[in-house]
Amino acid sequence: MRYTGFSLFPILVATLLLSPVTGLAASTAATAYDWLMKMNRATRELNYDGTFVFQQGQKLEAMRIIHWADKGSVKERLVSLNGTAREIIRDDQQVMCYLPDRKSVVVEHRLARGKSFPVILPKRLEQLQKHYEMQLGRMPARVTGRDTQVVVILPRDSYRYGYRLWADKESGLLLKADLIDQMGSTLEQLMFTQVNIGVTIEPQELEPDVSTENMVWYWGKRIEQGTVTLFKRWSVGQVPSGFVLSNKLMRKNPRRNKPVEHLVYSDGLAAVSIFIEKIDKDGGTTMKGPSSMGAVHAFGDVINDYQITVVGEVPAATVELIGKSVRARP
């Protein structure tokens, strides 16, 4: 045994993540925030190649990630290691989804220009603290053999999720992440099982393995504002405290080749999208009410021949609250 005489262990574990040391709260939050910044920086500055598992309830998925970064430019390839060999390759300009099971490639141009791999700005800390409590783990924790710093972000209400994050002490790279609810219970978990940080990545490693022969390509794009006037016709009556409109744009739905209005509300950590799209005259499929995929929730409604869909990695109550408050303006 390399570690001996540790009868304190159970106590330490008990105080590990969620100990309410309120006197230290402010400085701890600032340090926790520094670690968040460090994690974001690592994503923008480091090359890495690894495999990770994504776990949600009874499901476990394995994926490989190859991540290349240079001077703020990022390209990343994500490959499913179980089930269909799907791939997602994304860079600053576009997201390409290779779906061999659908014989299709879906290309989404990144519309949030310059915000593709965003940094949370320091001025946001104060704002974030209104809705989240940020703490540092005090116990040493290792993930895939590397020493990590644990950062816990707990939501202050039930309209958003929190995170438990394990950042590589040396590089700041996020090695493990738990999506947690207000009680600190894990909803989803992501963890590197093996990772090489700072490796050389050859351009061909960022190319898809799947053959695109006989695949159908679908291209999404932005529709410049001014060509459509739909924006004015809708109002969102209610969003949980802290959520503000952070983006609005008009997209072309790559599958249906129709314009879609896209509004994004965010509290700085969580984001909710509202999509508004005209329903086909010949009676396309509509969605009404809630739907979910793991911790991701959606809520649909139909107003005046328009499909309203709210989607986000937030609790069901949040998308429902927002979804039910969307109104057509007279």
Added chain:
Amino acid sequence: MGDAEMTEHISALMDSELSELERARVLKALARDRDLRETWERYHIIRAALNEDLGPVSSTDLGARIAERIGQFPSPELKGGVHRWKPAMRWAGNLALAASVAAVAILSVQWFVSSEPSLTPQQVASARLRQADIQRRGLRWDTRQPEVARQLNMYLVEHNEFMPTSGMNGVMSYGRFVSYDNGP
């Protein structure tokens, strides 16, 4: 107790094959040895992958669970007992499991048996083609309308772009999409 012996005991612990005394000893050792705790965690993940039963790893923190269980025996939640732990570990030991075990397990094993020669990405890639039968339930929208699910996925990809913390969260979001289950 040597490391190898202790590892064997952890395996036995998961199969409820230890006497009261041995159990107490193993739990104590787990409490004070970080490496052993990681071994325990990896065992759980590997077994979970083999069993499609992720209860044990879905708890908030395995370390805390172990602490909780000191003095309280962990009863492994082996459902149905289809995959016994020990045979599974034997396959893992010689890495001869390409034909029937999930790639997930292989990856975990690769990481677990770090002294063994690693599998090449090509080996992993070929293994994944044969393990589709293992992963029967995937991640999918809880809707009966395939068209709605497809549209929700499309929206999700579009939404992901605007996730503020798109570092690992981005990976989580896109990961959902990559692993989305279109099965029957």
